[in-house]
Amino acid sequence: MYTNKLNCSKCFVFLCASFWAVLAMAETSTIQAKATAPTAISVYKKTKKNNDEKSSATIEFDLKAISYAEASSVDSNSQQQVQIGFNYKKTGTFFSETNLILGSFSEPNSVYYAFPEAYVGYGSSKNNLTIGRKKENLSFVDSFFNLGLMQSNFTNDNINFLEGGLTGISGQLSQGGFGIIAAFMPIFIPNQGPQIKTEDGKAITSNRWAQQPPSKFRIGSEDKNINYVTRDYKLAELMSNSGYMLHLYAGQNNTQRNILTATYAKKPINQIALSRDTFSDISNFEGYVYLSPQVLFHEVQALDLNLDYENIKTTLSYLADQPQNKVAVGSDTIQTLNPLNISSFFISLDLSKSFGRKFEIYMGGASVSGGEIKDLNSQKQESATALAASRTLFKKPIRVGLKNELFFVANNAVETDLMMTYDQELKGSLLSVQIKYSPFKSTKLSLGADVIGVENELPSSLQGNYLDQNKANDRFFAGVNYAF
Numbered sequence: 001m002y003t004n005k006l007n008c009s010k011c012f013v014f015l016c017a018s019f020w021a022v023l024a025m026a027e028t029s030t031i032q033a034k035a036t037a038p039t040a041i042s043v044y045k046k047t048k049k050n051n052d053e054k055s056s057a058t059i060e061f062d063l064k065a066i067s068y069a070e071a072s073s074v075d076s077n078s079q080q081q082v083q084i085g086f087n088y089k090k091t092g093t094f095f096s097e098t099n100l101i102l103g104s105f106s107e108p109n110s111v112y113y114a115f116p117e118a119y120v121g122y123g124s125s126k127n128n129l130t131i132g133r134k135k136e137n138l139s140f141v142d143s144f145f146n147l148g149l150m151q152s153n154f155t156n157d158n159i160n161f162l163e164g165g166l167t168g169i170s171g172q173l174s175q176g177g178f179g180i181i182a183a184f185m186p187i188f189i190p191n192q193g194p195q196i197k198t199e200d201g202k203a204i205t206s207n208r209w210a211q212q213p214p215s216k217f218r219i220g221s222e223d224k225n226i227n228y229v230t231r232d233y234k235l236a237e238l239m240s241n242s243g244y245m246l247h248l249y250a251g252q253n254n255t256q257r258n259i260l261t262a263t264y265a266k267k268p269i270n271q272i273a274l275s276r277d278t279f280s281d282i283s284n285f286e287g288y289v290y291l292s293p294q295v296l297f298h299e300v301q302a303l304d305l306n307l308d309y310e311n312i313k314t315t316l317s318y319l320a321d322q323p324q325n326k327v328a329v330g331s332d333t334i335q336t337l338n339p340l341n342i343s344s345f346f347i348s349l350d351l352s353k354s355f356g357r358k359f360e361i362y363m364g365g366a367s368v369s370g371g372e373i374k375d376l377n378s379q380k381q382e383s384a385t386a387l388a389a390s391r392t393l394f395k396k397p398i399r400v401g402l403k404n405e406l407f408f409v410a411n412n413a414v415e416t417d418l419m420m421t422y423d424q425e426l427k428g429s430l431l432s433v434q435i436k437y438s439p440f441k442s443t444k445l446s447l448g449a450d451v452i453g454v455e456n457e458l459p460s461s462l463q464g465n466y467l468d469q470n471k472a473n474d475r476f477f478a479g480v481n482y483a484f
Contacts, residue, residue, distance in 0.1 A: 053092030060085040062103070064446075064479035070472040072208040080106040081479075096120040097134075101162070107206035114154040114192060116164040126174040133189070135165035136181060138247055138263045139302035141317035141344035144364055145399075147392060149300055149321060149340070150263065152270040154192040157209045158393060158466065159432060159450055164189065166245060166267075181247040188241045188295065191270045198291065201227035208473060213387055217287050226287040233293055241295045243267025253308045263302040268295050269323060274387055275334035276375075294334060298323040311353070315346040333375045333383045337391060340371045357405040357413065365398045393466040395425035412438050428454035428467030444481040450474065 062083040071077055083103030090096045098118045104111045119132025135151065137143070142150045146161040154162045170183035194210035196203055203213050216223040243266055251259030273294040280287050300321040307314045319342045328334040348362035371391035375383040399421045405413040415436045422429040434448035451474045454467050462468065 053090075055088070055090040057086075057088045058483050060087070060481060060483040062479060062481050064477055066475055066477045068208075069474040069476075072473075074210075074212075075105075075107045075206050075208050093124075094120070094122055095128075105156075105206070109197075109204070110195070110206050112154075112156060112192075112195065114162055114164070116154070116162055119165070123172075126179065127172060129169070129171045131169050133165045133167040134170065135163060136170075136247065137258075137261070138245070138265075139317065139319050140304045140306075140315050140346065141319050141342055141366055142302065144317075144344070144346065145366055145394065145397065147319070147342070148191045148270045149319060150265065150302060152189055152191045156194055156207065157450075158193065158470075159430065168242075170245075177252060178250050179248070181245075181249075183245045183247075184242070185244065185267060186240070186242045188239050188243070188268045190238075190268070190272050190295075198228040198230045201225075201229065203228045209470065211388065211469070213289075214385070219285055222285075224284075224286050226289060228289050228291060231290055231292045238272075238293060238295055241268045241297075243297070253306060257306045257308060257313070258304075259306055261302075261304045261306075264299070266299050267297065269298050269321075269337070271391065273326075273335040273337070275326075275328060275332045276387070277330070277332045278383075278385075279331075292332075294326060296323055296325060296337065298337075311350040313346075313348045313350075315344075317344040317346070318342070319344075327380075328376060328378045330378065333377045335387065336374045336376045338370045338372045338374075340391060341369045343367050355404075357408075358415070359404040361400075361402050363398070363400045366394070366396070368392050368395050389464070394421070394423045397421050397423050406435075409437065410439070423467065426454075426462055426465050426467055427458060428452070428465070428471070430467065442483050444483075446479045446481070447477075449476045 060083075062081070062085070064081040064083075066079045066081060068077045068079075081103065083101060085102075086098065086100045088096070088098040096119060099116045100118070101114045101116075102111075103113075115133065117133055117135055119130050119134040121128050121130035121134075123129055138150045141147065143163055146153055146155070146163075148161075151166060152164050154164065166183055166185050167187040167189055168183055168185035170181060172179060172181045174180070194205065194207040196205040196207070196210040196212065198204070202215070205212065213226070213228065215226055217226055218224070245263065245265035245267065247261065247263045249258040249261045253259055273296050275292045275294050277290045278287065298321045300319070302320075303318045305316045307316075320340060322339050323337040325336045326334055344364065344366040346362065346364040348360060351359045351361070373386065373388050373391060375386045377383065399419065401417070401419040403415070403417050405415050407414055416433070417436070418431075418433045420429060420431045429452070431451040431453075432448070434446055436444055436446045438444045452467055452471050454471050458468060
């Protein structure tokens, strides 16, 4: 076993060294080509290269007041949110980018953090080597509908998502409109959703968007407590699950988008699975649930076709995966995931030139098949209760949106961002609207709302989905952002 690991390490080092050699040869060829060019052109290119080596750092403060239309048992109707973000970017032969976020709500135990990107690299925009966490355009439908299958994401409310990159070492080579990106990810960072934890036998959260397990069960005519305990686990062991990714692209249209992209990855599933042991204490007839986080793997494929013409953008996107489930051990039951197949289309129309100001409308839709979650025991028998039923929030969503500049105040635009998602299968909708205005270069004011609704008298098979669970969470918010 030790010999195999050693050979893998040597192979990986050899691949890295080979890539560095190819990259160096490409850079050398470029230098030699410049040397044969006329002197004036050579001097011009050298000056431009020096100008490309720039760095910038900003710190952003966000303050937001949130008001919910209805009360909740876990948080208050009126909340405040504070967030600080650090952004650093350096361009040039040696380049890097860092994006760190730290924030909290006015509720107890609501501190959160995220780092979508943090990497360093060497090379050009077309041929480079990077180390760290870097976002790539791997799948349009994965990013547009915030699925978190290819690249993991962060959210506090399952409405606003922040996508993060894969973490490891990656290299990019391109020539004549064709390119390849290969990555090895020794570090696994899963999706981060609304926080929930177990404490003193209870599943505790101060976030109404967190999916809460049942707290009681019925025996005869009495309701008995369910006590939750998270078994000890090592975070390092969860994060040390590795994977790899291969991304190919070809062509580029007039909007600087690749015409065709294809991605294959074998890696951990970004959503942590749970195994549980459930039993009842005959002394008090209370239920006990012992939970263990589990990392599952999957093979995931993505294919995008971008066909643009002048001010029209269209995308056909496909995404599918094949999970590698585990078998429950002993008396445990474990979440077992069905494969996902997702087909999507997108079209946008930019009318900014016609209106003389920013004006873009878009529409996208998707069809999700599969993705059911079943809790199975060691005999592969399904449990009567489940912690979650689906791997996705939507099934057949149609999303329309509008981004435009309404008017100008003191030569600064008042911008609107409106988005509505309706799910044809779940019979519900999500409407989000936000108005932004920057009275000063470093200050931005915002005002917005999120409204969730479902059709009356949903059948029992549709009750309990994401939209149905959160239909009482309509909210309004106002905020200010200051960057320096």
